[in-house]
Amino acid sequence: MSWNLNSDRPIFQQIIEHLELEIVQGVYEPGQKLPSVRELAAQATVNPNTMQRALSEMERMGLMHSERTSGRYITEDESMIKTLKKELAGGEISRFLEQMRRLGYSGEELLDILKEEMCKGEEK
């Protein structure tokens, strides 16, 4: 999947979200070795320093760990990945419901719109 980084928000944050998504999706499996910092930076067309910052942050979160000279690896703790998925989904849902409520959409109205919108998406 392409990185799709823009200048609206800090790039290192977008990188974190991108990698979190790929971990949840299983693009990177538990325990799997990641490409090197320089390799990832090249893929994302980003400065190695920026990629390093994102990876360090994810390491701090416990999502990966580095072996100093051998490389960097995804956590082997599958429950942590499941938890991550639920947290990401929960955040999306609560933000979405809150925002739609603010825009003035009631619960039933919202479900109707969503059903309709989801049918549209299926036609593609």
Next chain:
Amino acid sequence: MSWNLNSDRPIFQQIIEHLELEIVQGVYEPGQKLPSVRELAAQATVNPNTMQRALSEMERMGLMHSERTSGRYITEDESMIKTLKKELAGGEISRFLEQMRRLGYSGEELLDILKEEMCKGEEK
């Protein structure tokens, strides 16, 4: 409503989104006079320059217009406000569905979760 500005994204963008929401909500009605730049800046505890930037941008969008010395007024074009509401909602919906799809949630799964989550919200 409080402004709830953070440093994650440019403040002037957050101000724009906040005011767009208040216009859609009818906090500011079509044709209504807005507080002065300095007054709004004080309310949001933000520099007047930053507020000015946000307001100029919304003026460029056609959502408001300034009368040079008398003050600044919301557009009287109600259809523009309706359109704004639909655009904001449409953006929220498509972003949400896309993100949940990426996280691996199917359509039916999503509707079930939403129904459950909406019931939780009603209990409060």
Next chain:
DNA sequence: TTTATTGTATTAAGTGATTAGTACAGTAAA
């Protein structure tokens, strides 16, 4: 007329994100 308020413009300073470039220590492979 005088006063206060309006939107607007300008300059300077500070901050955080990003890039560029370089460097170092540890290790696996040749």
Next chain:
DNA sequence: TTTACTGTACTAATCACTTAATACAATAAA
């Protein structure tokens, strides 16, 4: 041993956003 690759650290420069501090012209109100 030598070579290449690993994560990591550091400095400098640039850019956008924000704040601060003024300033000015136009107008409504006193």
